[in-house]
Each structure stands twice: as structure tokens, then as C-alpha cells.
Amino acid sequence: MPFYDYRCNTCQTEQTLFYKSYADYDQATPHCESCGSNQMKRRIGRIAIAKGEAARINTLADKALAAGTDENDPRTIGRFMRQMSQDMGEDLGAEFNEVSDRLEKGQSPEQIEKELPAIKQEE
Numbered sequence: 001m002p003f004y005d006y007r008c009n010t011c012q013t014e015q016t017l018f019y020k021s022y023a024d025y026d027q028a029t030p031h032c033e034s035c036g037s038n039q040m041k042r043r044i045g046r047i048a049i050a051k052g053e054a055a056r057i058n059t060l061a062d063k064a065l066a067a068g069t070d071e072n073d074p075r076t077i078g079r080f081m082r083q084m085s086q087d088m089g090e091d092l093g094a095e096f097n098e099v100s101d102r103l104e105k106g107q108s109p110e111q112i113e114k115e116l117p118a119i120k121q122e123e
């Protein structure tokens with residue numbers, strides 16, 4: 001079951017929304033469970049949630065946010081993820097590198113998911 005973290009721009013509540021399928025996610029307009037607003041913003045940390053490396057990637061993304069990168073500027077996240085991977089001295093996989101590349105070029109997580117269908121296939 002796909003799920004995504006959101007932050008409500010109206011009341012600032014952070015919440016996780018679940019979808020029955022990716023098709024549902026594509027069609028749905030997220031609404032805040034607290035105030036009902038539809039001003040919901042996807043949090044960037046949940047890219048590639050379904051993949052094997054997802055937990056590690058999410059941890060890196062959380063660290064990136066904690067380190068003061070700008071959630072609204074994917075390039076800062078991409079640069080941070082690449083730096084972390086170099087610091088760890090590990091190859092985190094082709095997909096990790098692809099996501100980092102695309103973030104660095106300024107693509108949004110939504111664009112990346114659309115263009116990298118492999119991310120969406122597994123549940």
C-alpha cells in the first residue's frame with residue numbers, strides 16, 4: 001500500500017496518507033485530516049519508499065532536512081544525498097544515484113516518480 005508524508009500548509013500538521021493503489025494516489029487530491037484543507041505538500045523524504053534501499057534513503061533525506069537543506073529546493077537535497085553517499089564510502093545503488101542526479105538538476109520528487117516507473121512498481 002503506497003503511503004506518503006505530507007505537511008499541511010494551512011495548520012502545519014504533519015501526517016501520513018495511505019492509498020489503496022498508485023492509481024488512487026495519482027487521482028486523489030490530498031486533504032488534511034486535521035483541518036480539511038487541500039493545501040497539502042508532499043515531504044521530500046519519501047522518494048522510493050517501496051524499494052529495498054528506501055529506509056536508508058529516507059534516513060539520508062531526513063538528515064538532509066535536519067542539516068538545513070531547503071525542502072523546496074530539490075537541488076540542495078540532491079547535493080546532500082550525494083555527499084552522504086560519498087562519506088559512507090558505499091555505492092547505494094543505481095536508483096539512489098539516479099534520484100540524487102535528478103534532485104540536483106532541480107526535478108521535484110513528483111517528476112522523478114513519473115519518469116522512473118520502477119520506483120512505483122513495488123508495493
Ligand SMILES: [Zn+2]
Nearest residue numbers: 008011032035
Ligand atoms: Zn491542516
